[in-house]
Amino acid sequence: MIMGSRISVCRSKRKTACVIEKYEVVPEVENQYLAQEEVRRRSLDSEGDARSLTRLYDIGENLSRIGQNKVYSGVRISDGAPIAVKKLLKKKVVAWGELTGKPVPLEICLLDKLKHITGVIKMLDYFEDYDCFNVVMERPDPVADLDCVINQRGLMDEPTARRLFRQIVNVVINIMTAGVVHRCIIAKNILVDQAGFIRLINFGYGAFLKNNVFDTLPGDALYHPPEWIQHKKYHPRSTTVWTLGIILYFMMHATMPFRTSDSILNDKPWLLSNLSPELKILINRCLSKGTLERIKLEQIPRNYWMNIGYDSSCRDEISRHCSRVSFNEYVDVEDMG
Known part of the structure; x- marks a missing residue:
């Protein structure tokens, strides 16, 4: 592929x-x-x-x-x-x-x-x-996008999903630290090579990061967060957390958590009973309807589930990296006027 x-x-x-x-x-x-x-x-x-x-x-x-x-x-x-x-x-x-x-x-x-x-x-x-x-x-070769990987192999086990998701979160934080927001982080824009390493592609919707809200949101509507549906504006970091939650859910269920705008606004994601409690907590925190209740982007690498099987030196490096990132935008989108 x-x-x-x-x-x-x-x-x-x-x-x-x-x-x-x-x-x-x-x-x-x-x-x-x-x-x-x-x-x-x-x-x-x-x-x-x-x-x-x-x-x-x-x-x-x-x-x-x-x-x-x-x-x-x-x-x-x-x-x-x-x-x-x-x-x-x-x-x-x-x-x-x-x-x-x-x-x-x-x-x-x-x-x-x-x-x-x-x-x-x-x-x-x-x-x-x-x-x-x-x-x-x-052009990595062979390679497949994450959407193809999941559709072909079905549900992922938690260690495999964890390895990929750690990489995805890390690259997202790094590009935002560099002052860029991708704005279309979907499974089809994440390549996975034969060794299990990811590449984020397709920056056609990308923009330079700014501290106020955005009022255009391109990409797949199934990844759009509640605040965009309700207010037609959003904070790039909290919206990115939502899309990361969609990707994590998709990796574990091989289907999307929401199919309509109404379900995005009103429904809770259905979770498989065999998922670990720690993973269920992380998915639900990423997919919290309110931006203030949603987990912060810089908190995701420190989450307990993210670090199962990784030693303390990895966690310390993540903490040092996240401490260099300024995440001071987190106010409710309704308060932005």
């Missing part, structure tokens, strides 16, 4: 002005692209980025379609390493940033910012063509 067949689309309709280090989200950059289209078309000739791509990489078959964007398999010519190429059509990009002084899709900015984080899919390079950007990424 290969990566591209399991990538799902995440696109954001939000355009936000924000500066973080060398990246700048430019609200009117789409108009800028329209004005410069002919100049770019002329400048990207046979010696441009598109031809550089084919000199360095052998591009193969189309693996998948992500909305209007396609993902291709390929190999790096120099060493034969497997790669994937995601083609981002300029006319479909709705969030732009700036990198090395040039406007690029915000997804490229985020991948560049997160390149040091273990568990995030690695962007190896990117190339601009007159109508698109070609994003070259690592």
Whole structure:
């Protein structure tokens, strides 16, 4: 199984002005692209980025379609390493940033910012063509997304789920520490390789983290939290905890806890009787309806169930890491006005 067949689309309709280090989200950059289209078309000739791509990489078959964007398999010519190429059509990009002084899709900015984080899919390079950007990424092989893994093998045992969930929580905390929120953490956007290590993919809905609420929430509606359904706004960290709870539930039950907006608002998740009491507590705390009652993101790595079978040195390292993260947003979303 290969990566591209399991990538799902995440696109954001939000355009936000924000500066973080060398990246700048430019609200009117789409108009800028329209004005410069002919100049770019002329400048990207046979010696441009598109031809550089084919000199360095052998591009193969189309693996998948992500909305209007396609993902291709390929190999790096120099060493034969497997790669994937995601083609981002300029006319479909709705969030732009700036990198090395040039406007690029915000997804490229985020991948560049997160390149040091273990568990995030690695962007190896990117190339601009007159109508698109070609994003070259690592391609673990063999690999499957978490949704496929669960649908094929069924229920997970708790030690296996714990190992995967610890990795997922760790990478989520790390990207937020770096000032980024993914906003589409679903099973299809989590790859699992043959050794059991995860990669978080598809940052098309990603954004720079901010301290106030967000008012757009893309992605799968089955992962949406009650506060979004009720108020159409949310805190990124408390909403991320909710989606992590959905993923943990899915790993243990091979089905989703809620099927409609009404059930998200009103129903308690049904839990298998053979789950350990500690796991039931963690799932219920992640899926608490109220944001104030929900477990905090930085508390999850310290949870008792998360550390069963792991020695104290692992727990101490997690505690030191979480102590460096600022989580001061936790007020009820209704109080934000």
